[in-house]
Amino acid sequence: MENRDAELAEKILSLKKRRNAVILAHNYQLGEVQDIADFVGDSLGLSQNAAKTSAEVIIFCGVHFMAETASIICPDKTVLLPDINAGCPMANMITAEKLRDKKMELPYVPVVCYINSSAEVKAESDICCTSANAVKVVESLETREILFVPDLYLGHYISTQTNKEMILWPGFCPTHLRIRPEHLTRLRQEYPQAKVIVHPECRPEVIALADEVLSTGGMCRFAQQTETKEIVVGTEIGIIHRLKRENPGKKFIHVSEQAVCPNMKLITLEKILWSLEEMAPEVKVPEEIRLKAKAAVDRMLEIGRG
Numbered sequence: 001m002e003n004r005d006a007e008l009a010e011k012i013l014s015l016k017k018r019r020n021a022v023i024l025a026h027n028y029q030l031g032e033v034q035d036i037a038d039f040v041g042d043s044l045g046l047s048q049n050a051a052k053t054s055a056e057v058i059i060f061c062g063v064h065f066m067a068e069t070a071s072i073i074c075p076d077k078t079v080l081l082p083d084i085n086a087g088c089p090m091a092n093m094i095t096a097e098k099l100r101d102k103k104m105e106l107p108y109v110p111v112v113c114y115i116n117s118s119a120e121v122k123a124e125s126d127i128c129c130t131s132a133n134a135v136k137v138v139e140s141l142e143t144r145e146i147l148f149v150p151d152l153y154l155g156h157y158i159s160t161q162t163n164k165e166m167i168l169w170p171g172f173c174p175t176h177l178r179i180r181p182e183h184l185t186r187l188r189q190e191y192p193q194a195k196v197i198v199h200p201e202c203r204p205e206v207i208a209l210a211d212e213v214l215s216t217g218g219m220c221r222f223a224q225q226t227e228t229k230e231i232v233v234g235t236e237i238g239i240i241h242r243l244k245r246e247n248p249g250k251k252f253i254h255v256s257e258q259a260v261c262p263n264m265k266l267i268t269l270e271k272i273l274w275s276l277e278e279m280a281p282e283v284k285v286p287e288e289i290r291l292k293a294k295a296a297v298d299r300m301l302e303i304g305r306g
């Protein structure tokens with residue numbers, strides 16, 4: 001860690017103690033941010049950790065819907081998102097109003113929302129899911145038809161793993177769509193021994209070329225358990241930091257330098273320190289929406305990991 005980072009990290013850690021705060025970071029965060037976090041994980045792991053922490057303040061190093069989910073789960077805690085502009089373009093591809101219109105067309109069809117959605121959208125949904133439990137969540141529902149929002153690609157992947165009829169919303173992750181089949185074909189030639197793991201937000205042509213389709217938490221577990229020494233990683237670049245740190249003897253090949261989520265990179269050590277000093281920007285979900293959204297999130301948490 002560079003001097004400046006070390007200095008900032010020290011200040012953050014001491015202020016964090018005084019504030020009784022916990023730092024939760026997503027696997028896509030900058031390396032220096034992951035290094036100062038109390039917990040680094042996928043969307044499900046982060047929600048589970050928010051649910052069980054005894055800290056009074058949660059510094060959420062991730063994007064807006066993740067901080068909102070923490071606020072939904074822990075209304076009594078102060079949830080801070082060090083850069084309020086860290087949003088998720090996919091989550092912004094659906095609104096509660098548009099979802100309500102769609103539900104009018106499909107009155108008996110349950111709605112499963114990907115956690116990458118706003119609190120208002122969660123409030124309009126029957127159950128939430130993450131990439132770590134999406135198939136299990138969808139299978140827990142009795143109807144054959146399911147309205148899945150907002151990720152078309154995750155929804156399509158689930159449809160290949162179940163016999164449900166999935167009605168899909170046309171949302172997508174711009175970062176994962178930059179991963180193309182040609183990237184994997186080239187890397188397979190270059191690293192013939194490697195295993196290829198990809199995220200289910202990728203397009204079907206990419207998923208078809210992978211050995212494993214995993215959430216980011218699933219990727220970290222896979223990397224630790226596999227005998228394979230070379231792994232091609234088809235997701236956002238930030239995860240490579242954690243994979244390397246936890247598996248020093250293995251080689252991780254990132255699929256494309258274009259697979260970077262600019263929103264995840266908005267959280268920096270400077271902003272975390274500022275956020276702790278100012279106790280801002282706070283993310284707080286209004287109580288009426290929170291209670292409805294919590295029902296969908298709680299149902300998912302009862303199901304746990306897939």
Ligand code: 13P
Pocket residue numbers: 027041042043044088116130131132173201214215216217
């Ligand atoms: P997971 O870490 O839950 O697999 O999700 C990835 C993601 O895109 C978060 O925005």
Ligand code: SF4
Pocket residue numbers: 063087088089090091116173174175176201236261262263264
């Ligand atoms: Fe949203 Fe994609 Fe960034 Fe995840 S990687 S936060 S889905 S834009």
